[in-house]
Amino acid sequence: MSASTSKYHPEPQVSHHAPTIALLSTYPPTQCGLATFTAALYEQLSKSSGHIGIVRVLADSEEKNSGPEVVAHLINGSESSSNSVIQTLNLYDVVVIQHEYGIYEGPDGEDILKIAESLAVPTILVPHTVLLDPTPRQRHILDRLVRACDLVVTMTETARLRLIENYGVDQSHITVIPHGAIDHRTFQNHHLVPSHCPSSANSRPVILTWGLLGPGKGIEWAIDAMPGMRDLMPIYLVVGKTHPKVLERYGEEYRLSLAARVDANKVADIVDIDPSYLELPALAKLVESADVVLLPYDSPDQVTSGVLIEAIAAGRPVVSTAFPHAVELLTSGSGLIVPRQDPDAMQLALRRILTEPELAKEMARHAALQAPALRWGAVAKRYRKAAAQIANSRSFAS
Known part of the structure; x- marks a missing residue:
C-alpha cells in the first residue's frame, strides 16, 4: 500500500x-x-x-x-x-x-x-x-x-x-x-510433570524438538546427527502430532519415515518420537527439562516460529538452521545457527552446548534479556x- x-x-x-x-x-x-x-x-x-x-x-x-x-x-x-x-x-x-x-x-x-x-x-x-x-x-x-x-x-x-x-x-x-510465549514463571511450581520429561535423577542430556510434524521440519537430519553424539548418550525427544493438513493428505508417512531413519541409524536408545499434543502447563515443563532445543527446519523462508519464541522465553539454548526468524533472534547470543540439512554441523553445535557449560550459561543469559518482551x-x-x-x-x- x-x-x-x-x-x-x-x-x-x-x-x-x-x-x-x-x-x-x-x-x-x-x-x-x-x-x-x-x-x-x-x-x-x-x-x-x-x-x-x-x-x-x-x-x-x-x-x-x-x-x-x-x-x-x-x-x-x-x-x-x-x-x-x-x-x-x-x-x-x-x-x-x-x-x-x-x-x-x-x-x-x-x-x-x-x-x-x-x-x-x-x-x-x-x-x-x-x-x-x-x-x-x-x-x-x-x-x-x-x-x-x-x-x-x-x-x-x-x-x-x-x-x-x-x-x-x-x-x-x-x-x-x-x-x-508462555510466561514460565507461572508454571515453575506447577505440580504437573509430563511423562515425556526425563526424571531429575536422569543425568543424560536432553535435546528437544517439538511442534506439529510434517515434511520440511528437518527432523530426519537431526536423527542423522545422533550417531555422532553417542559418546554423550543424549535423549533426543521429538514431541508432536502430525499436522492435521498433512495427516489428511499423506497420513503418517512422514512419522513412519522418521521411525525408519531411527532404525537405519541404530539410535532407538537415543531418539524418542512421541505423538502428543501438549497443553501449556505440560509444554512449559517439557521445555524446561531440555538442555538444548533443536530446530532443524528445512525452509529458508520461515519468518515466524512459535517454537523458537518459546525456547528463548524459557531460557533454553537453541541450535537452529538458518531460517530468517532464527537468524534475527539468535544472533544476539541466545543460540547457534547451522546450515540446513547438515547433520555434521548440527552435531558439532549440539556438542558445544552440551560440553561447554559456560557457553550454555551465556546463551541462557541472553535469552533472559529477550524473554520479557516475548511473554x-x-x-x-x-x-x-x-x-x-x-x-x-x-x-x-x-
Whole structure:
C-alpha cells in the first residue's frame, strides 16, 4: 500500500474507551499453530476491559464444540456462514484477522478476501507467512488483504522488511509485535510433570524438538546427527502430532519415515518420537527439562516460529538452521545457527552446548534479556494498544 492510501496513523490520541475486539482464526479444539496462538492471545486480551470475541474458522466436518468466547463459526465453503460472520464481525470496534494461506476456503484461501473487503470496522491483519517468492495468486491475495486492512502486524522485522521491499507496503502501515510465549514463571511450581520429561535423577542430556510434524521440519537430519553424539548418550525427544493438513493428505508417512531413519541409524536408545499434543502447563515443563532445543527446519523462508519464541522465553539454548526468524533472534547470543540439512554441523553445535557449560550459561543469559518482551502478557498489551489506535484513528478521520 502506498503512503497516499494508508489508513493507519501511528500515534493518534487514544480514547479512554477500550475497544471491543473480534479475533478471526482457527481456535481450539482445532490443533494447529494459529489456533494455539489465538487461544493464548485471547486469554491475555480478555483480562482487560473491552469484550473479546472469537470467530472460529473450521471445516464443515469439524464439530462446533467451542467455549462461550466463540461468538460465531466461519464454516469453510458455506456462503451463508460467510455472510453471517461478516455481520457479526461488524458489531465489534476492531477485527483482527489471523492469516495463513491454508486455513480459509478456496485456492490459497482466497475466500478470506470477501470477508476482509466487506468489513466496515477497523481491521488488523496478522500474516503468519510472508513468502519471499509467492505465486501470482498468493501475491494477489496478500496485496488485497493489506489494502483492505488498517494495520498489518508482522511478528518479525524480516517479515516487515519483506512487505516493504517485495510487496510495496508503506512502512507506516506496518508494526512489529512478536509471537507470544508462555510466561514460565507461572508454571515453575506447577505440580504437573509430563511423562515425556526425563526424571531429575536422569543425568543424560536432553535435546528437544517439538511442534506439529510434517515434511520440511528437518527432523530426519537431526536423527542423522545422533550417531555422532553417542559418546554423550543424549535423549533426543521429538514431541508432536502430525499436522492435521498433512495427516489428511499423506497420513503418517512422514512419522513412519522418521521411525525408519531411527532404525537405519541404530539410535532407538537415543531418539524418542512421541505423538502428543501438549497443553501449556505440560509444554512449559517439557521445555524446561531440555538442555538444548533443536530446530532443524528445512525452509529458508520461515519468518515466524512459535517454537523458537518459546525456547528463548524459557531460557533454553537453541541450535537452529538458518531460517530468517532464527537468524534475527539468535544472533544476539541466545543460540547457534547451522546450515540446513547438515547433520555434521548440527552435531558439532549440539556438542558445544552440551560440553561447554559456560557457553550454555551465556546463551541462557541472553535469552533472559529477550524473554520479557516475548511473554503473552506483553504481546497482548501491544495488540490492545494497536486496536485502540486504529479505532481512534478511524473515529478521528470520520
